[in-house]
Amino acid sequence: MKKIVFCFLGLLAVLYTASAQSYTFNHGPYLQELSEHAVTFVFTTSDKGFSWVEVKPDGGEAERHYTVRNGLRDAYNTFNVIRVENLRPDTRYQYRLCSKQIADFQPYKVTFGDSIVSPWRRFSTPDPKATACSFIALSDMHQQPDKLGRLLNQAGVGSADMIFYVGDMMNYYDNEETPFRSFIDKSVELFASEKPFVLVRGNHETRGNMAREYARYVPKSSGKYYGAYRVGDIMFIVFDCGEDKPDDFWVYAGLTDFDGYRTEQAAWFGELIRSKAYKSAKWRIVMNHFPPLSHMESDNPERHGIQDITDKFLPLYNQAKIDLMISGHTHAYEFMSPDKYDRLTFPVIVNSTESVARIDIDGRTLKAKVTDTGGNTLKEFTISK
Secondary structure, three states: OHHHHHHHHHHHHHHHHHHHOOOOEEEEEEEEOOOOOOEEEEEEEEEEEEEEEEEEEOOOOOEEEOOEEOOEEOOOEEEEEEEEOOOOOOOEEEEEEEEEEEEEEEOOEEEEEEEEEOOOEEEEOOOOOOOEEEEEEEOOOOOOHHHHHHHHHHOOHHHOOEEEEOOOOOOOOOOOOHHHHHHHHHHHHHHHOOOOEEEOOOOHHHOOOOHHHHHHHOOOOOOOOOEEEEEOOEEEEEOOOOOOOOOOOHHHOOOOOHHHHHHHHHHHHHHHOOOHHHHOOOEEEEEOOOOOOOOOOOOOHHHHHHHHHHHHOHHHHHHOOOOEEEEOOOOOOEEEOOOOOOOOOOOEEEOOOOEEEEEEEEOOEEEEEEEEOOOOEEEEEEEEO
């Protein structure tokens, strides 16, 4: 009898181990850089493998898409970033992930293990003639995914077209699981497999011994965190504010040059606002983790980054006919308006750690509503053109 029990327990242990080690998609998929003609899929597998994405328009035939670098398809990896181009504007697509585990990779022989396929999911490319767009913006969640989920649901994430994370979604980055646990997994659970989030890097995302690898989670064709995105007749401008203290502050150990980086972005923005694409946009929305003005004392080292933004960007902001800016960083909600701040020509929503902004644009009308975690309305206003 004892032998039977031991054999049964041994079999259970084997089955449990096999189950625990089964090959799976363990993070994602989530969409990045969705445009009229392209989209990027990001996902991970539990072991090294060979992965691809199958994409088809509704009612059409599926095509396989791989990431190819210098003639080699990505393989023997767990982190997958696959860009699909030549899509049609304003079109509904379906996609699924496919992967084969690589059990052994020798110079002249590759041995495959399990094969896995995800369910079909959907996404739609934007309409270049769209005059309406709804988006949500929040920041400073600092690794609190449950609160993130509550705020997203409160703001109606199901009916939003885009979600902007305006910085400091993590405390720092020193583990490859941190971005997933902090906000990406929750985003996938709620929306990110079918519509994109746009990450606006905050000062906390520049911290930690893996911060220089953060870009792979939010891949950009330009290779830059900052940039401009046109959705119909709406232009979104995203800045990357850098750290809040001076570059020579002791804690940075001489490893940063954010003053130079902000100068680079100011020069870029100066060119952008003279472009036809910018001038022809009906609405211009700016996202920057730092607000454009600081309330801190002049000798506070944490004022430096915001003051650099004020000095280098504010004159450009005031020339650029911005309709709305959304920021964070201070952990205190504020609505900065030209009526209150004579140095501003545009309104600024400064989200706190407990607030979320929902913006609905339809033709010549922009409606904004900011609420807190208790469901209380902090600010509601309309801009008409």
